Amino acid sequence: MAQFLIRRALQGMLVILGVTLVVFVATRMVGDPVQMMLPLSASAEQRAAFSQQLGLDQPLGTQFLAFVGDLLRFDFGDSLWQRRPAIEIVLTKLPRTLELIAAGFGFAVILGVPLGALAAMRPDGLWDRIIVSLSLIGLSVPQFWLGLILVMVFAVGLGLFPTSGSGSLSHLVLPALTLGIPSMARIMMLTRSSVIAELNQQYVRTARARGLPFAHILFGHAMRNALVPVLTLAGWEVISAWAGYTVVVETVFAWPGLGMTAMGAINHSDMFLLQAIVFVVALGIVLVSLLLDLLYKLIDPRIDLA
Amino acid sequence: MGSPIAMTRPDPTPILELRNLEVCFDTRAGIVRGLRGVSFALEPGKTLALVGESGSGKSVTASAVMGLIQLPGAITGGDILWKGESLLGRAGARRAARLRGKQMSMVFQDPMTSLDPLMSIGAHLVEVQRRHLGLSRRAAAARGAELLDAVGITDPARRMGQHPHELSGGMRQRVMIALAIACEPELLIADEPTTALDVTIQAQVLDLLADLQRDMGLSILLITHDLGVVAGLCEEVAVMYAGEIVETGAADDLFGRARHPYTQGLVRATPRLTDRSERLVSIDGAPPGLLDPPSGCAFAPRCPQTTGACAARPPLRAAPGGHGAHACWNARPAAWEPAARPVQKASFA
Numbered sequence A: 001m002a003q004f005l006i007r008r009a010l011q012g013m014l015v016i017l018g019v020t021l022v023v024f025v026a027t028r029m030v031g032d033p034v035q036m037m038l039p040l041s042a043s044a045e046q047r048a049a050f051s052q053q054l055g056l057d058q059p060l061g062t063q064f065l066a067f068v069g070d071l072l073r074f075d076f077g078d079s080l081w082q083r084r085p086a087i088e089i090v091l092t093k094l095p096r097t098l099e100l101i102a103a104g105f106g107f108a109v110i111l112g113v114p115l116g117a118l119a120a121m122r123p124d125g126l127w128d129r130i131i132v133s134l135s136l137i138g139l140s141v142p143q144f145w146l147g148l149i150l151v152m153v154f155a156v157g158l159g160l161f162p163t164s165g166s167g168s169l170s171h172l173v174l175p176a177l178t179l180g181i182p183s184m185a186r187i188m189m190l191t192r193s194s195v196i197a198e199l200n201q202q203y204v205r206t207a208r209a210r211g212l213p214f215a216h217i218l219f220g221h222a223m224r225n226a227l228v229p230v231l232t233l234a235g236w237e238v239i240s241a242w243a244g245y246t247v248v249v250e251t252v253f254a255w256p257g258l259g260m261t262a263m264g265a266i267n268h269s270d271m272f273l274l275q276a277i278v279f280v281v282a283l284g285i286v287l288v289s290l291l292l293d294l295l296y297k298l299i300d301p302r303i304d305l306a
Numbered sequence B: 001m002g003s004p005i006a007m008t009r010p011d012p013t014p015i016l017e018l019r020n021l022e023v024c025f026d027t028r029a030g031i032v033r034g035l036r037g038v039s040f041a042l043e044p045g046k047t048l049a050l051v052g053e054s055g056s057g058k059s060v061t062a063s064a065v066m067g068l069i070q071l072p073g074a075i076t077g078g079d080i081l082w083k084g085e086s087l088l089g090r091a092g093a094r095r096a097a098r099l100r101g102k103q104m105s106m107v108f109q110d111p112m113t114s115l116d117p118l119m120s121i122g123a124h125l126v127e128v129q130r131r132h133l134g135l136s137r138r139a140a141a142a143r144g145a146e147l148l149d150a151v152g153i154t155d156p157a158r159r160m161g162q163h164p165h166e167l168s169g170g171m172r173q174r175v176m177i178a179l180a181i182a183c184e185p186e187l188l189i190a191d192e193p194t195t196a197l198d199v200t201i202q203a204q205v206l207d208l209l210a211d212l213q214r215d216m217g218l219s220i221l222l223i224t225h226d227l228g229v230v231a232g233l234c235e236e237v238a239v240m241y242a243g244e245i246v247e248t249g250a251a252d253d254l255f256g257r258a259r260h261p262y263t264q265g266l267v268r269a270t271p272r273l274t275d276r277s278e279r280l281v282s283i284d285g286a287p288p289g290l291l292d293p294p295s296g297c298a299f300a301p302r303c304p305q306t307t308g309a310c311a312a313r314p315p316l317r318a319a320p321g322g323h324g325a326h327a328c329w330n331a332r333p334a335a336w337e338p339a340a341r342p343v344q345k346a347s348f349a
């Protein structure tokens, strides 16, 4: 177990290092920050001085080593755009995004898993048909469009929630739904098929022959087995929300989280801020996948962590 | 509804009696008539073997008794009696629910998939005892370890904490048996309990069943392909063919005094371990499909003794003057020398 954790930590560091290397190179190709930051009238000397101040006159290798050194101290430099430490900006925006993901994903799991199980109890029954139809709709709608529809109906039409912005629970509802509905549909479908498969397993028959009530077999045995694949999907949902979908949702709802900030950083060629964001995102992905592995082990004794 | 067979002596009420049981499966291809009138009786403390070719309806019979027939299947006729009381209908289903897992329990063919892979052996044992005996977790765990010991599992305390994938097939089948006897049932149904196991392990598991029967006074319904097992372990035999019982009788009579041509064919097809040179004789042909079963004797296409009478379906009738019954218009003693009983008997005695 300890061995497993150490190995995974090393792997994680490699992943993060790789990602930062890619970002390091990519951000230096997005555009020249010196051009962006200084007025057109700036002289060649001024440009050179600014470049030197940022360390951009150094060879790339030296820049990268300095970058990694700073990285270990969580020092990503000052944002060119907002002129304060990049990590500080990231840390103020991070809770907003976490809040959005927690709400959206929580909604997806809390509704998706029980509804999927309900559908599985009577395949082709009334509930199953309703639930499957709804999730097909949820699956086929593009996320930005879903967001716009929700805004039109619930914010503009019914006036139940604000159209955008943040700061209160009612601000959170529509963005969280936009993020969570497609996830919920996927989790629901997988839970359904997985529970149906488990209920047809031989161990369910033997449990019935032992006189255990159906509810006990469903919740005590079949659901637990069914959750192993659902866990994989759930992990993937969190990671893809964390690494991408929030950008769409935050943009649609002007939600001041990491996704919006990343868009801003790109628009301003703010490579230091972008590096900080990408680093935090990569770290998050590594942590989530480690957590997933531990959860697998907790659920399934056949999985050997070594 | 009167019992169509007189094979049971009038003395004790059978612990389990099937009367003309019919089960149908409403499939896409049409209605499959899985059971077409199955009747037999099992007396308390006895072992009844249910034998027959693959697809003859042995497992469906067991499932019906356990109340495990699921859609698209349904019991469409006949009756199942537990100590004389029906297990069908609304009141019967309630009665069956009380019995299931407690007074009657079942061991299945495949021990590899019969346990919840995520649950420890101990958790399985605790679960069923808490449910039916109302034991505390601790008491159930203690008794669970004793049960494992009773079915011949070494180091039970350690096994309690292990998961199914850590046990061999034979071990798992012992666990299944421990689970089945945990609540001291009166009836144990074992559906080919040894088919999935190695030959040496098979004998051990059968020995275990015989011991349990002796010690606990169990009644056993043993489903098997193996006539050697029948000879070793069982008092009574019921032979199934194409969803019906074609012959019942004492196991001792089976090898020498089978009357039905199908049973006679089965006996001839059983290799005798004493004589390796003897050729295995199998019955030519295949049983009829149950989607559209024949109206006459289902065995007719394969039967060497067919006559015109066989176009009508033969009822299961008591053999004249004997213990047993058969469903054949032209039943007669086998045309060959009464065979010696297979030697496997010795290892289970």
Ligand SMILES: Nc1ncnc2c1ncn2[C@@H]1O[C@H](COP(=O)(O)OP(=O)(O)OP(=O)(O)O)[C@@H](O)[C@H]1O
Pocket: B025, B027, B032, B033, B034, B052, B053, B054, B055, B056, B057, B058, B059, B060, B061, B072, B073, B290
């Ligand atoms: N779920 C089902 N749907 C349709 N037909 C079924 C179903 N279950 C069983 N049957 C039919 O019932 C018949 C009897 O099957 P059963 O499993 O009882 O045979 P068996 O005697 O146990 O055979 P084996 O020795 O191979 O276990 C089969 O011919 C099969 O076609």
Ligand code: SF4
Pocket: B260, B261, B262, B297, B298, B299, B300, B301, B303, B304, B305, B306, B307, B309, B310, B314, B327, B328, B329, B330, B331
């Ligand atoms: S009834 Fe006729 S066909 Fe059927 S087993 Fe007897 S002799 Fe053969």
Ligand SMILES: [Mg+2]
Pocket: B058, B059, B060, B191
């Ligand atoms: Mg079977």
